[in-house]
Amino acid sequence: MHVEPDLVLANRLADAAGEVIRPLFRTAVEATAKPDRSPVTRADRAAEDVMRRILASDRPRDGIIGEEFGQERPGASRIWVLDPIDGTRAFLAGRPLFGTLIALLVDGAPVLGVIDQPILKERWVGQTAAGGATLLNGRKVRVRACPGLSAARLATTSPWHFSGAGHAAFGRIARLAADTILGGDCFNYAMLASGHLDLVVEEGLKVHDWAALVPVVAGAGGIITDWRGRPLRLGAAGDVIAAGDRRVHAQALERM
Amino acid sequence: MHVEPDLVLANRLADAAGEVIRPLFRTAVEATAKPDRSPVTRADRAAEDVMRRILASDRPRDGIIGEEFGQERPGASRIWVLDPIDGTRAFLAGRPLFGTLIALLVDGAPVLGVIDQPILKERWVGQTAAGGATLLNGRKVRVRACPGLSAARLATTSPWHFSGAGHAAFGRIARLAADTILGGDCFNYAMLASGHLDLVVEEGLKVHDWAALVPVVAGAGGIITDWRGRPLRLGAAGDVIAAGDRRVHAQALERM
Numbered sequence: 001m002h003v004e005p006d007l008v009l010a011n012r013l014a015d016a017a018g019e020v021i022r023p024l025f026r027t028a029v030e031a032t033a034k035p036d037r038s039p040v041t042r043a044d045r046a047a048e049d050v051m052r053r054i055l056a057s058d059r060p061r062d063g064i065i066g067e068e069f070g071q072e073r074p075g076a077s078r079i080w081v082l083d084p085i086d087g088t089r090a091f092l093a094g095r096p097l098f099g100t101l102i103a104l105l106v107d108g109a110p111v112l113g114v115i116d117q118p119i120l121k122e123r124w125v126g127q128t129a130a131g132g133a134t135l136l137n138g139r140k141v142r143v144r145a146c147p148g149l150s151a152a153r154l155a156t157t158s159p160w161h162f163s164g165a166g167h168a169a170f171g172r173i174a175r176l177a178a179d180t181i182l183g184g185d186c187f188n189y190a191m192l193a194s195g196h197l198d199l200v201v202e203e204g205l206k207v208h209d210w211a212a213l214v215p216v217v218a219g220a221g222g223i224i225t226d227w228r229g230r231p232l233r234l235g236a237a238g239d240v241i242a243a244g245d246r247r248v249h250a251q252a253l254e255r256m
Numbered sequence: 257m258h259v260e261p262d263l264v265l266a267n268r269l270a271d272a273a274g275e276v277i278r279p280l281f282r283t284a285v286e287a288t289a290k291p292d293r294s295p296v297t298r299a300d301r302a303a304e305d306v307m308r309r310i311l312a313s314d315r316p317r318d319g320i321i322g323e324e325f326g327q328e329r330p331g332a333s334r335i336w337v338l339d340p341i342d343g344t345r346a347f348l349a350g351r352p353l354f355g356t357l358i359a360l361l362v363d364g365a366p367v368l369g370v371i372d373q374p375i376l377k378e379r380w381v382g383q384t385a386a387g388g389a390t391l392l393n394g395r396k397v398r399v400r401a402c403p404g405l406s407a408a409r410l411a412t413t414s415p416w417h418f419s420g421a422g423h424a425a426f427g428r429i430a431r432l433a434a435d436t437i438l439g440g441d442c443f444n445y446a447m448l449a450s451g452h453l454d455l456v457v458e459e460g461l462k463v464h465d466w467a468a469l470v471p472v473v474a475g476a477g478g479i480i481t482d483w484r485g486r487p488l489r490l491g492a493a494g495d496v497i498a499a500g501d502r503r504v505h506a507q508a509l510e511r512m
Binding site (some may be wrong): 096097122159188 | 438
């Protein structure tokens with residue numbers, strides 16, 4: 001299978017999810033709390049369902065890992081990873097900052113990633129292949145240069161999402177960074193890819209949270225690894241550090 | 257002076273600020289840190305400047321309190337309160353969730369408030385006068401009912417903005433609420449007015465941060481006071497608690 005068809009398919013998945021999500025945004029959608037207290041709605045489930053139907057029809061042999069409905073064929077070499085609404089809290093709060101995340105893993109490594117914001121109609125598509133670029137609505141985006149941690153604008157969704165040790169490590173970074181903004185979910189990584197943030201640090205993300213971010217950040221010239229500097233692959237602990245500039249990444253890693 | 261011309265003027269101020277801000281959004285705008293470490297940019301200054309010019313020409317006897325350029329005629333009975341970009345961190349991070357805040361105080365009480373999001377082109381206008389409604393782009397919005405704190409979706413911009421005692425009080429509320437979202441600045445109050453959030457709690461806001469919120473929340477049927485349940489007036493400490501439903505407000509106040 002060529003890369004082009006996968007890209008086309010990924011765009012179709014994002015289109016389909018957006019059509020399910022848009023009419024439910026800022027309506028009285030009920031939320032239930034999952035075991036980790038994070039909310040889920042019928043928008044999450046319906047958007048994942050529509051993407052799974054397309055994959056079942058068009059890529060019947062590929063594996064699927066989805067946030068809401070689990071795994072299919074997890075031993076496949078090609079696996080689609082779906083998070084229908086990353087940032088369900090933001091969706092429920094009426095903020096157009098959540099995202100539909102779609103990734104393709106090949107032998108455990110993310111090679112294609114989509115961050116789609118269906119209300120703003122902003123879609124970032126990245127590829128990790130050599131020469132792969134990250135496009136926002138078809139236009140190339142690039143990270144920005146940042147000389148070091150003390151000049152870096154840092155983002156994380158919530159300090160409450162860190163473990164005890166993780167919180168301490170994050171605190172060391174936040175004290176050294178120029179400034180920190182909270183909230184944002186996947187949108188922070190999109191903004192890093194587009195050159196508006198320098199550093200994003202999060203702990204304990206699931207594969208459906210991080211898989212799509214890797215090609216988007218890497219394709220824009222950024223660096224995204226776990227907290228030890230290793231590439232993020234299927235099975236990773238999901239402690240994520242993403243930077244637009246390698247100098248920031250190196251200085252932050254030293255202090256984690 | 258009739259109310260109608262003030263409303264028209266407030267809309268002109270928001271239009272003018274938006275025209276200054278829009279072209280600078282997601283561009284390489286430099287930020288400098290204020291003494292409280294919060295960032296300021298030339299977008300903040302230029303947007304406040306354009307609003308002050310209009311007021312100087314059209315309301316030469318009214319007072320002005322602005323975030324960036326201080327006070328004029330602070331003893332006047334009518335005072336315009338301006339925050340050109342509430343949420344400069346969000347503005348810098350490429351998030352269309354900051355807002356231009358415009359309020360009119362009469363004898364210290366906010367009677368007219370505007371929350372304008374110039375990228376989404378969403379504008380909430382509220383009035384506290386009897387029969388005053390809150391309009392989002394000209395359409396009435398209303399808070400939603402919520403039976404109590406345990407069912408409430410809570411928002412605050414950052415837990416780091418609380419003092420020690422304030423942080424403890426906020427923690428008590430957050431533990432009891434159904435869920436909490438971080439980030440959002442003034443947009444949280446707009447979403448409360450539109451019925452997508454139930455409770456917003458913040459501490460130590462300045463008058464330019466809270467004045468516009470009062471008419472927007474009140475006009476939509478919500479309640480917004482200080483942490484002791486008193487109305488917010490010029491000189492208030494700026495510890496703000498806003499709820500869509502009085503039951504949530506009462507239960508939260510008890511636990512502050």
